Amino acid sequence: MTETPLFRSDVTVELVKHSAADTDVLWAARVSTAGEQSLEEIDKDAERSKGLINYLMRDRHGSPFEHNSMTFFISAPIFVFREFHRHRVGFSYNEESGRYRELQPVFYIPDEQRDLVQQGRPGKYEFVPGTPGQRKTVCEEMEAAYRQAYEAYRRMLEAGVAREVARAVLPVGLFSSMYATCNARSLMHFLGLRTRHELARVPSFPQREIEMVGERMEAEWARLMPLTHAAFNANGRVAP
Template identity: 85%
Template sequence: MTDDGAEMRFLDDVTVELVKHSASDTDVLWAARVSTAGEQSLEEVGTDPERSKGLINFLMRDRHGSPFEHNSMTFFVSAPIFVFREFHRHRVGWSYNEESGRYRELRPDFYVPGTERKLVQQGRPGKYVFVEGSPEQHKVVTEVMEASYRQSYAAYQEMLEAGIAREVARAVLPVGLFSSMYATCNARSLMHFLSLRTKSEQARVPSFPQREIEMVAEKMEAAWARLMPLTHAAFVASGRVAP
């Protein structure tokens, strides 16, 4: 327990929740067909997308991207701060609002890699791989991280108790601290994110994301695949290249 009664938690996973959406495969169809059908494309709003999955595959294959933008998904994400610093590199088609250490006292939730997280980097930049760590290495990571987190959060609490402003006291907190945000995107921007932040044998262009942001991406992809299964299948079939 910390001085203010909050329980310090060491977490090895991230949270992703789809909180709001207006997204379906049909959205792609009527957006695409306005180019040839004009006002008659409104008739596609309630159509069965299964009858037109060939059109979705064509749009994806030939990279006609704009029809994939007429939808919206809002996710709640809780993850380490270092994940958000990478996430916010994705700016086109994304909107973010993150919790603020200026306006609230930050909770003592910290990231410690689980035993399945590969710890050792081998090779030079551009050609390196990650391999499993030994039990001894996992022990070192866990013990050192937890000790560092306890020390930094104690320093944070000490300054708050001395009357120091939250925006100043937060400077001692590490990037392994969990933060939370709402992230809103459309299918096209999400596909671009997934193409860079997941590693897949089906990808035409290989990507090498940090595992922790890939954990977020995998949960987002699973939610999106349930909303727009034909679009997701076309994305995978096209080599996971965003249109």
């Protein structure tokens, strides 16, 4: 455990466990017409049935996309997790607890690629980079606030105050970690809302930090279920 604050501008997303393949969609769909013969789909090449996957996606027959599982380890700022946890259907979470462990001083500071200034009004606003002076202010003020907050946290711990009480001074820019388990259908719904994409039928305007997590989750899912991922993109990135 270090008492020296560390500052990060990235996030961590690791696929730690999975049972997910395009064939999972096929046998789940074909049981409705083939019954036990649908078991034959388990070991077959899904490529020959990509038309069925596209049909299910296009006509929004969603349940066949639920018979799979992916578990991710994610490390990101607390404010990302507070948005993430609004996705309740098809997701399971376990996050590290400030009641049971001393929290590490790792904090988020945006890098130079992160736009800082919002222009316009809700629904029509856009973000722009901001000036060098604004970027300097963001970095200096965030670092100062983080250091002061963590020093207060440590002083309370050293005075014998319970962790669950002392943590109240820590900001939402503190990094936390969790396991998130989902299926392809729930992940598609997440991606439809939390990523921006030129193929999206319905535009989304996510906060950049949760979008960073979504992009990394999508890359892992696309590797596991390439036909399903392609159908998702081909049909406007709308969850079935």
